[in-house]
Each structure stands twice: as C-alpha cells, then as structure tokens.
Amino acid sequence: MSSTVFAMGSKEEAVPVPPWRKSRKPAPIRRQLSQDLIVETGLRVLDAEGLDALSMRRVAQELDTGPASLYAHVANKEELLELVYDRVLGEIRLPERDPGRWKDQLRAYALEVYRVLNKHADVARAALANIPTGENSLRTGEFVYGLMVEAGMPPREAALCLDRLSLYLIGDAYEGSVHISRLRASDMSTPEEYFTAFATQIADYYRALPRDRFPYLVEHIDDLIAADGEERFRYGLELLLDGIESRMP
Amino acid sequence: MSSTVFAMGSKEEAVPVPPWRKSRKPAPIRRQLSQDLIVETGLRVLDAEGLDALSMRRVAQELDTGPASLYAHVANKEELLELVYDRVLGEIRLPERDPGRWKDQLRAYALEVYRVLNKHADVARAALANIPTGENSLRTGEFVYGLMVEAGMPPREAALCLDRLSLYLIGDAYEGSVHISRLRASDMSTPEEYFTAFATQIADYYRALPRDRFPYLVEHIDDLIAADGEERFRYGLELLLDGIESRMP
DNA sequence: TTCTTGATACGAACACTGTTCGTTACGAAC
DNA sequence: GTTCGTAACGAACAGTGTTCGTATCAAGAA
Numbered sequence: 001m002s003s004t005v006f007a008m009g010s011k012e013e014a015v016p017v018p019p020w021r022k023s024r025k026p027a028p029i030r031r032q033l034s035q036d037l038i039v040e041t042g043l044r045v046l047d048a049e050g051l052d053a054l055s056m057r058r059v060a061q062e063l064d065t066g067p068a069s070l071y072a073h074v075a076n077k078e079e080l081l082e083l084v085y086d087r088v089l090g091e092i093r094l095p096e097r098d099p100g101r102w103k104d105q106l107r108a109y110a111l112e113v114y115r116v117l118n119k120h121a122d123v124a125r126a127a128l129a130n131i132p133t134g135e136n137s138l139r140t141g142e143f144v145y146g147l148m149v150e151a152g153m154p155p156r157e158a159a160l161c162l163d164r165l166s167l168y169l170i171g172d173a174y175e176g177s178v179h180i181s182r183l184r185a186s187d188m189s190t191p192e193e194y195f196t197a198f199a200t201q202i203a204d205y206y207r208a209l210p211r212d213r214f215p216y217l218v219e220h221i222d223d224l225i226a227a228d229g230e231e232r233f234r235y236g237l238e239l240l241l242d243g244i245e246s247r248m249p
Numbered sequence: 250m251s252s253t254v255f256a257m258g259s260k261e262e263a264v265p266v267p268p269w270r271k272s273r274k275p276a277p278i279r280r281q282l283s284q285d286l287i288v289e290t291g292l293r294v295l296d297a298e299g300l301d302a303l304s305m306r307r308v309a310q311e312l313d314t315g316p317a318s319l320y321a322h323v324a325n326k327e328e329l330l331e332l333v334y335d336r337v338l339g340e341i342r343l344p345e346r347d348p349g350r351w352k353d354q355l356r357a358y359a360l361e362v363y364r365v366l367n368k369h370a371d372v373a374r375a376a377l378a379n380i381p382t383g384e385n386s387l388r389t390g391e392f393v394y395g396l397m398v399e400a401g402m403p404p405r406e407a408a409l410c411l412d413r414l415s416l417y418l419i420g421d422a423y424e425g426s427v428h429i430s431r432l433r434a435s436d437m438s439t440p441e442e443y444f445t446a447f448a449t450q451i452a453d454y455y456r457a458l459p460r461d462r463f464p465y466l467v468e469h470i471d472d473l474i475a476a477d478g479e480e481r482f483r484y485g486l487e488l489l490l491d492g493i494e495s496r497m498p
Numbered sequence: 499t500t501c502t503t504g505a506t507a508c509g510a511a512c513a514c515t516g517t518t519c520g521t522t523a524c525g526a527a528c
Numbered sequence: 529g530t531t532c533g534t535a536a537c538g539a540a541c542a543g544t545g546t547t548c549g550t551a552t553c554a555a556g557a558a
Contacts, residue, residue, distance in 0.1 A: 282536080314536075314537070315536080315538065317538080317539090318537055321534080
C-alpha cells in the first residue's frame with residue numbers, strides 16, 4: 001500500500017569522506033522520512049511495547065533520527081496517534097451490504113472490529129478521544145449507517161444507533177487494552193496466567209469485604225468474575241442489537 | 250466528612266527564630282498533610298483546570314509544598330487519580346431498592362451517575378482504566394447487582410448486565426470529558442458556543458466528502474449531528490434497558 | 499552551468515513531567 | 529531529657545512534547 005520503504009540500505013559501499021572536505025558531519029546521510037513511514041513505525045512500537053512506550057523520541061530513534069525531524073510530516077503527537085488509529089481501522093474488512101440480514105451483518109461487523117482492535121491492543125487507549133474524521137472511520141461509519149437506513153430505520157434514529165454502537169465498540173476495546181497494559185507491566189507471560197491471577201486476586205479481595213455492607217457482591221463472587229472478555233463483549237452486543245431490533249420498523 | 254483541616258492557622262504568633270540557631274530556613278512551618286487533603290486538592294485542581302493540569306507538582310504547589318511531600322500519603326499519581334475518582338463516586342445518591350420497579354430505578358441510577366460524572370468533567374478520563382475496587386465503586390456495584398438479582402435475574406447474567414452497564418456509563422462520560430477538554434482548550438466561553446462551532450465544523454467537513462464514496466453520511470449530515478450528549482446517552486441507555494428487560498424472567 | 503529557492507533534516511534547548519534519594523526537623527514515647 | 533520513627537522537603541534524575549535556528553539537499557531559474 002505505502003511505497004516508501006526504498007533506499008533504506010544501498011548496496012554500494014559508502015565512499016569515505018575526503019579529509020579536506022570541510023563538512024563537519026562524516027556522512028550526513030539523509031533519510032527519506034514520510035508520514036506513512038512514521039505512522040507505520042509508530043504502530044510497530046505500539047504493538048511491540050505499548051502506548052506508554054510510544055513517544056516521539058522512541059519513534060525517531062527507531063528511524064535513526066531525532067524527534068524534531070518528525071514534525072515536518074506530523075503536526076504533533078496527537079495527530080500521529082490519530083493516524084495510527086485510522087491505519088488500524090483500515091484492517092477492518094467489510095462485506096457487501098445486505099439490509100435483509102442487517103442484524104447478522106451488524107453482529108459480524110462488531111466482532112470484526114473487536115478482533116482488529118484487540119489485535120493492536122493499546123491503540124484503543126488512543127482512540128476514544130477521537131472524533132471520527134479519518135478515512136477509515138468514515139468508511140466503517142458509512143457501512144453501518146447505510147446498513148441501518150437501508151434496513152428501514154429512520155435516519156435520525158439510525159444516527160443514534162451508529163453513535164452508541166461505536167461508543168460500545170471503542171469503550172470495550174479500551175477496557176481490554178487496560179488489561180493488556182497491566183499484563184505487559186506484570187511479569188506474567190501468557191494471558192491465561194494473567195487472567196487467573198487477576199481473577200483470584202479480585203475474588204480474594206471481594207471475599208474479605210464486610211458481608212453486611214455488600215451481601216450480594218460477596219455472595220456471588222464466582223459469578224461476577226466468571227465471564228471472560230469476549231463473553232462480556234458478546235453479551236453487551238446482543239443487548240444492544242436486541243434493543244435496536246425492537247425499534248426497527 | 251473528612252476531619253483533617255484543623256491546625257492550618259494557629260492563633261499563637263510564631264516565635265521569631267533566634268539568630269544563633271543554625272537552621273537555614275527562617276520558619277520551616279510544617280504543614281499537616283493528609284491523604285484526604287491531597288485528594289480534595291487534586292479534585293479541586295481537576296475541576297478547575299482539567300486533567301492535563303493535574304500534576305503532582307500542581308497539587309503540591311496548591312498546598313505550598315514540594316511534590317516529594319505527597320508521596321508519604323499517596324503511592325503515586327495513579328493511586329491519587331483512583332482516590333479522586335472514588336471520591337467523586339461518593340456523590341452518587343442511591344435510593345432504597347425496590348425490585349418491582351427495577352427498570353425505573355436502574356434508569357434513575359444511570360442518570361444520577363451521568364449527572365455526577367459530568368459535573369466533575371475530566372474525572373472520567375481517569376476512571377476507565379480502573380478496576381472497581383474503591384469504597385464507592387463497591388457501594389454502587391452492590392446496589393445495581395442486588396437490584397437485578399432481587400428482581401429475579403440469574404446471578405451469572407446479572408453480573409454481565411452490571412458489567413456492561415458500568416462500561417456504558419463510564420464510556421459515555423469519557424467521551425463527554427473529551428469534549429469538555431476541547432472546550433477548555435479552545436477560546437470558547439459557553440458550552441453552547443462550542444457545541445454549535447463543533448457541529449458546523451463537522452457538518453462542513455462531511456459536506457465536502459466525496460458523495461460517491463459516502464452517500465449516506467453526506468446525505469444525512471443534519472441527522473448525524475442533531476442529537477446532543479444527553480439525548481445520545483438516554484437513547485443508548487434505553488437500548489440497554491430494553492435488552493435487559495427482554496431477558497428478565 | 500551557476501545561482502537561487504524552498505523544503506527537509508536535525509542538534510540543541512526549553513519547560514515540563516513522575517519519581518527517588520538523602521537529609522532535616524518535629525512530635526511523641528521512653 | 530534523650531531517642532527515634534516518620535513526615536516534610538530540596539535537589540536531582542531520566543524522561544516527555546515541542547520549538548528554534550541552522551545546515552543541507554534537490555530542483556527550478558537565469
């Protein structure tokens with residue numbers, strides 16, 4: 001897609017600089033920076049080390065340059081995060097719209113978003129603060145909105161549904177990314193190990209609570225921590241879909 | 250509630266320091282710091298200047314001391330934010346549970362949370378990253394969970410409902426706080442001014458989009474930006490409540 | 499070909515951030 | 529009256545986003 005990763009390593013060996021050349025720098029080889037390259041590098045750092053590690057300096061270092069060089073291609077860090085986020089949204093695959101199966105398609109869409117956002121864990125933490133203005137935000141928005149309008153929902157109400165569904169998708173991903181972040185911070189290796197450790201920790205804490213003040217929480221701890229992330233996501237999704245269905249003319 | 254704001258000003262006049270005392274500082278008056286005082290100050294800064302302005306140094310400055318002094322009462326900034334958040338949740342008023350009216354009570358609860366979180370705008374931005382472990386998180390959780398179980402919902406499913414409803418409440422507040430943050434950053438004074446400026450900006454942008462790629466978005470811009478924050482919140486809330494109702498035995 | 503121009507790269511610096519270290523000074527217990 | 533744990537705190541460290549001024553290049557103009 002992006003054609004900017006050429007000229008990184010030249011096969012020709014660099015000619016040693018003549019000593020009489022008065023240039024201070026031994027070999028100030030100009031890198032070919034570009035927005036695409038910077039965004040791609042940012043995403044790589046984000047996936048590998050998390051949002052906290054994603055600084056302008058870190059990205060610059062990855063490109064063998066200084067932080068100031070990035071500002072020629074990116075207004076500021078906020079814009080970089082938006083670009084990274086939209087790049088991730090680009091991985092969302094959309095089917096042909098079929099209004100007759102709007103509920104199935106909406107469910108499949110939500111699960112696809114879930115998949116993509118959980119693949120690039122920390123990106124959601126940078127996403128909830130955004131107004132949908134990127135290329136791919138628009139693309140997915142058009143899909144959902146068009147699907148609902150074609151299915152017969154009044155445009156005004158379809159707008160509300162789009163808004164609330166999007167909030168749910170990003171909100172859930174955000175919550176998930178917090179856990180990923182903690183998993184990274186801890187010394188656990190596998191997600192399962194983290195999950196069980198986390199669950200028992202919460203369970204122990206709840207069990208130690210005063211039973212007279214929190215009778216229901218203490219009584220049903222096991223039920224409270226039973227479901228994993230995906231089951232929670234699916235349940236909330238069905239709640240929303242059923243609510244929408246009951247409003248569909 | 251918190252009994253820690255005494256001894257701030259003593260009636261006795263401070264005795265002048267004898268010149269032969271080798272102490273460098275003229276009058277190193279010790280402040281009486283405490284966790285409550287720090288949390289309260291943090292909340293005050295948060296409300297007045299937003300989350301970005303809430304630094305350890307800012308809080309310390311407000312208390313006429315250095316940042317290091319805070320660490321005797323608060324483990325780190327993250328803990329401070331959790332404490333501030335839970336303090337805000339303490340403002341949530343809960344009624345007597347009445348399982349027969351569970352839907353009304355759940356709606357009223359959600360609106361109460363909406364009110365409190367929007368009152369302290371930026372706190373939501375510090376909240377979504379939290380596991381519900383504070384005093385008041387538990388208090389509200391016990392209320393909602395107890396209400397649903399008493400209304401007849403299986404404990405396992407009630408846990409899922411509690412989880413999803415909480416996510417919705419915090420997620421929406423987070424989104425709102427982002428707008429508050431932008432309102433603060435801009436030079437607008439009234440929220441209405443910001444709202445209309447923002448709406449027209451989005452509308453103009455959408456109108457300029459290629460109609461062949463985004464036909465539905467371009468066609469129905471006015472519908473897309475019609476609803477304000479509270480209307481959106483209420484709509485999503487009703488979606489969830491109806492979904493829950495259809496699952497209630 | 500030479501000169502000019504406009505954009506890009508980038509070193510250095512600024513004003514911040516959260517946090518830690520080592521020291522000081524106090525209130526209370528012995 | 530002395531000791532002692534602990535709260536307060538000055539200074540510093542390592543890191544952040546961002547800006548300024550300068551150096552360097554590719555390409556267009558004379």
